[in-house]
Amino acid sequence: MTFLSQRLRADLQRLLATPHLGRFFFCILGFLVVAGLAGREASAADPDRTVTTGSFTKADFEKHIEQLQKKIPSKDFTVILTPPFVVIGDESPEEVRRRSEGTVKWAVEKLKQAYFKQDPRQILDIWLFKDKKSYETNCKKLFGKTPDTPFGYFSQEAGALVMNISTGGGTLVHEIVHPFVAANFPNCPAWFNEGLGSLYEQSGELNGEIHGYTNWRLPRLQEAILKGKLTSFKTLCQTTDTDFYEKDRGTNYAQARYLCYYLQQKDLLKTYYRRFLTNRKDDPTGYKTLKAILERDDMDEFQKQWESYVLKLKYPRK
Numbered sequence: 001m002t003f004l005s006q007r008l009r010a011d012l013q014r015l016l017a018t019p020h021l022g023r024f025f026f027c028i029l030g031f032l033v034v035a036g037l038a039g040r041e042a043s044a045a046d047p048d049r050t051v052t053t054g055s056f057t058k059a060d061f062e063k064h065i066e067q068l069q070k071k072i073p074s075k076d077f078t079v080i081l082t083p084p085f086v087v088i089g090d091e092s093p094e095e096v097r098r099r100s101e102g103t104v105k106w107a108v109e110k111l112k113q114a115y116f117k118q119d120p121r122q123i124l125d126i127w128l129f130k131d132k133k134s135y136e137t138n139c140k141k142l143f144g145k146t147p148d149t150p151f152g153y154f155s156q157e158a159g160a161l162v163m164n165i166s167t168g169g170g171t172l173v174h175e176i177v178h179p180f181v182a183a184n185f186p187n188c189p190a191w192f193n194e195g196l197g198s199l200y201e202q203s204g205e206l207n208g209e210i211h212g213y214t215n216w217r218l219p220r221l222q223e224a225i226l227k228g229k230l231t232s233f234k235t236l237c238q239t240t241d242t243d244f245y246e247k248d249r250g251t252n253y254a255q256a257r258y259l260c261y262y263l264q265q266k267d268l269l270k271t272y273y274r275r276f277l278t279n280r281k282d283d284p285t286g287y288k289t290l291k292a293i294l295e296r297d298d299m300d301e302f303q304k305q306w307e308s309y310v311l312k313l314k315y316p317r318k
């Protein structure tokens with residue numbers, strides 16, 4: 001057993017002895033962080049907001065980490081348990097800890113608060129590679145493939161979120177959204193999954209809630225609007241997942257993101273998420289629910305107003 005695994009095992013033992021598993025807790029031992037194993041307590045005042053606790057036992061995490069240690073490419077990596085994830089990174093231990101606490105733990109807490117009742121159904125690894133070289137070399141070594149994005153991706157098959165963290169933490173928050181959508185929103189169409197994920201790739205906290213801000217996708221969207229190249233919302237919502245990812249991928253992401261952004265700014269996004277989830281069998285594309293929540297029959301008129309709204313947005317914000 002390596003030094004690392006002894007530390008992890010010691011912490012898991014301590015976790016076993018923790019009497020308050022029904023409460024959110026946080027503990028740091030050396031470079032190991034254990035956060036919120038049992039998730040947040042439900043709000044008694046709002047039964048619809050009940051958040052389930054994670055379904056993994058300490059033995060599950062222990063077994064998972066033991067297996068994981070066999071794969072870790074070198075001793076430069078720090079492992080930090082951040083339920084329901086395990087964060088593994090080759091930046092300095094301090095930096096990996098900072099990302100685990102300041103980004104992963106924060107995003108999990110805030111996304112669950114806003115949307116998600118269920119944790120992902122498997123323990124997922126979050127690999128934070130320190131630069132392009134580490135990202136590409138280790139992707140090949142660990143997953144047998146060269147990544148097709150320079151930023152990072154989520155692979156359900158590999159049970160991993162894989163990041164070139166030198167490109168910033170935004171993609172990390174974006175990718176954290178996807179396993180939660182997978183666990184909570186069966187058959188969520190790509191447009192809404194990516195709209196929500198990309199909304200939070202530039203995010204912060206406003207009034208205690210996660211909040212998406214304008215970002216680098218805006219100028220290209222404004223250009224497409226000015227050229228009259230955007231599709232209708234009806235078509236966007238009805239786009240198959242394959243078409244969403246393969247045809248006009250850039251503008252699809254941006255249009256979906258700024259529809260979510262608009263709904264957020266009108267304080268409609270969380271309500272839309274819940275209604276779409278409830279109505280998904282009758283309205284699998286979300287279009288009918290979108291019209292209903294916007295209280296619009298004439299969606300062409302809405303699109304004109306939304307486009308002029310988007311054209312007035314700014315990025316950078318100042």
Ligand SMILES: [Zn+2]
Nearest residue numbers: 174178194197
């Ligand atoms: Zn995505």
